[in-house]
Amino acid sequence: MNVMDTRATSAMLYLDGVHVSFDGFHAINNLSLTLEPGEMRAIIGPNGAGKTTMMDIITGKTKPDEGTVLFDGVTDLTRLDETRIAELGIGRKFQKPTVFESQTVQDNLLLALNVDHSVRGTLFWRGNRAESERIEKVLEIIRLTDARNRLAGSLSHGQKQWLEIGMLLAQDPKLLLVDEPVAGMTDVETHLTAELLKEINKTHTVMVVEHDMTFVRELGVKVTCLHEGTVLAEGTIDQVSSNERVIEVYLGR
């Protein structure tokens, strides 16, 4: 691919002709996808479509056999390891919340900030002014300001998910990858999560994988449906959900 391609130079994320096979099985098959800076994209698709593998490629956990994966215009992610990719500003939220249950909400956020906690000791450190302001802002976005001193273990499932999204946000990533955030949530929590991601998307580029179509519709963003490791359909939720192939392989089941 020519890196002077305008898509490649302006995109936050640019995948082109990506292939991944596991023992001869083609999990990702000529996958091409572009995410613009500031965009939020919803990724849908049946089990085994390659959604997780695509996230693994972006974060460096899995290396493609072929294809181009560029971040922020020019950085070739296929040459970097997971740590370096995280340092570049790609944050990933896995499906299950993994907060520090015996720490308070606020201390979880402090732990997530990029500081040398081994030296300063998180429990005695309350951050400099910029960091404190950042924590306040994140608490507000994730709606946990009033719960700041509660132990994370005492939060509801939905609140734990929001806290973990907040821990990513504390690091101010350029791109947030969010895997099935509303699985196991109540309808109210699901609605609040859509609001929360829309708020985050005002200042961050977001890619969210989700099966819950009510939630995806509420996000109101461009949708990509993957199937057999490639893009089956892309467009508005109405366009994608009325696509005959999407209905056949995913929605109509």
Ligand SMILES: Nc1ncnc2c1ncn2[C@@H]1O[C@H](COP(=O)(O)OP(=O)(O)OP(=O)(O)O)[C@@H](O)[C@H]1O
């Ligand atoms: N490490 C691996 N070794 C062998 N096969 C794998 C490996 N990782 C993924 N696969 C296969 O690749 C395909 C794509 O899997 P992937 O987990 O990316 O799908 P998915 O769209 O995330 O599905 P789900 O919605 O169930 O999470 C599946 O058939 C899966 O079994």
